[in-house]
Amino acid sequence: MQFTGTDRYVAPPELAVAVNAAVTLERPLLVKGEPGTGKTELARQVAASLGMPIIEWHVKSTTKAQQGLYEYDAVSRLRDSQLGDQRVHEVANYIRKGKLWQAFEADRKTVLLIDEIDKADIEFPNDLLQELDRMEFHVYETGETIRARHRPVVVITSNNEKELPDAFLRRCFFHYIRFPExxxxxxxxxxxxxxxxxxxxxxxxxxxxxxxxxxxxxxxxxxxxxxxxxxxxxxxxxxxxxxxxxxxxxxxxxxxxxxxxxxxxxxxxxxxxxxxxxxx
Known part of the structure; x- marks a missing residue:
């Protein structure tokens, strides 16, 4: 299927070309533009147009790349061990799956939105290079490797508040949404x-x-x-x-x-x- 816009979203031809090129290349689509030009809504409409579910990861200034993979709740495990809870013997009980993990294990192809990536620390994009490139990551606490069952369509938005690393940009298909005529x-x-x-x-x-x-x-x-x-x-x-x-x-x-x-x-x-x- 080709994205051409929806009945709720006007996609100029050059934007539709960018979306379809990113899908064909299986590269993340990096979308920049003024705030309020429909970057976040684009990902939702791509999902609607292509008939895919969407998983949204809204980045904040305190967000770390690891949170997109998983988080290990060591504090809860320590508390449960003090209370004699039998769950402590299974470390997987204390692993919280992040948005990338959810997209990787989905039983069908999804759209993964990483929204406003430029809000996070400059190292944030670099910390996701391998995971987005290889579509896999390792869970050290359990020793398992999580691989994408279906490679998601990744849409990354940026308000251009800070420059993104060249190594990250090299792995993306880029499009700047110009203000509409x-x-x-x-x-x-x-x-x-x-x-x-x-x-x-x-x-x-x-x-x-x-x-x-x-x-x-x-x-x-x-x-x-x-x-x-x-x-x-x-x-x-x-x-x-x-x-x-x-x-x-x-x-x-x-x-x-x-x-x-x-x-x-x-x-x-x-x-x-x-x-x-x-x-x-």
């Missing part, structure tokens, strides 16, 4: 909000894209924030005329859904002040 944005919106009034959609997209083009923004609003904003506009029953602003008013209606820090709000207030002075 206006026509693609329109298709995405119509997918989520069918029947949206054309005039409202055109005006909202114009203001949204104008806002993104303002130089000096600390955080540009993303596709997900556009969808949140439109949801609010619909909830308030606003139309295109309600969105049109005075020349000296730079901030769009309900801008809190689009601008997420005080520096960007202050920037627009400054621009509005300058526009009012020039209009005098």
């Amino acid at each position: 206006a026509d693609t944005l329109k298709t995405i919106v119509e997918l989520h909000y069918p029947g949206l009034k054309p005039a409202l959609l055109d005006e909202a997209l114009r203001q949204f894209l104008d806002l993104r083009d303002v130089p000096g923004l600390k955080k540009k609003p993303s596709t997900s924030e556009l969808l949140d904003w439109l949801k609010l506009l619909l909830a308030e029953d606003l139309d295109a005329q309600d969105l049109r602003r005075d020349p000296g008013d730079m901030l769009p209606r309900l801008h809190g859904a689009l601008l997420k820090n005080e520096q960007d709000v202050a920037l627009f207030e400054k621009l509005a002040f300058m526009a009012r002075r020039q209009a005098r």
Whole structure:
């Protein structure tokens, strides 16, 4: 089967090509892009499109690569030994399977999402090199080797917050999700909000894209924030005329859904002040 997108996810041709190439090569697909451009959702939609279950591993700053394989709970075993529990004689009772182990032992091919890998320590990707390459790892406490029954489709996302090691990059198929163009944005919106009034959609997209083009923004609003904003506009029953602003008013209606820090709000207030002075 080939991934072409779903009825809930618009996949540009170059993204579909990247997904299918990674599946064919049996390489992890490393997806980078702005936060909110649908990287995590891509893995879920690939799973839905290809008819596979998905296993999600959401990486945090404290996450260690070993946790994706397994964890040995020595503290619980010590406590049980003090209580005379017979379970202590079987070390396997204290092995907690990680997300990679779950994907490797699945009885069918799965999609494994490793989400926001750049949040973790720089050594995190290096510590997974062999496991993702050979699709196996050793459990030292039990002496067994866990091998993938079916090689999973691995999707790795990154917000580009830090550089990833070259040795890790060499093992991946890479794709950068560019911010959608206006026509693609329109298709995405119509997918989520069918029947949206054309005039409202055109005006909202114009203001949204104008806002993104303002130089000096600390955080540009993303596709997900556009969808949140439109949801609010619909909830308030606003139309295109309600969105049109005075020349000296730079901030769009309900801008809190689009601008997420005080520096960007202050920037627009400054621009509005300058526009009012020039209009005098």
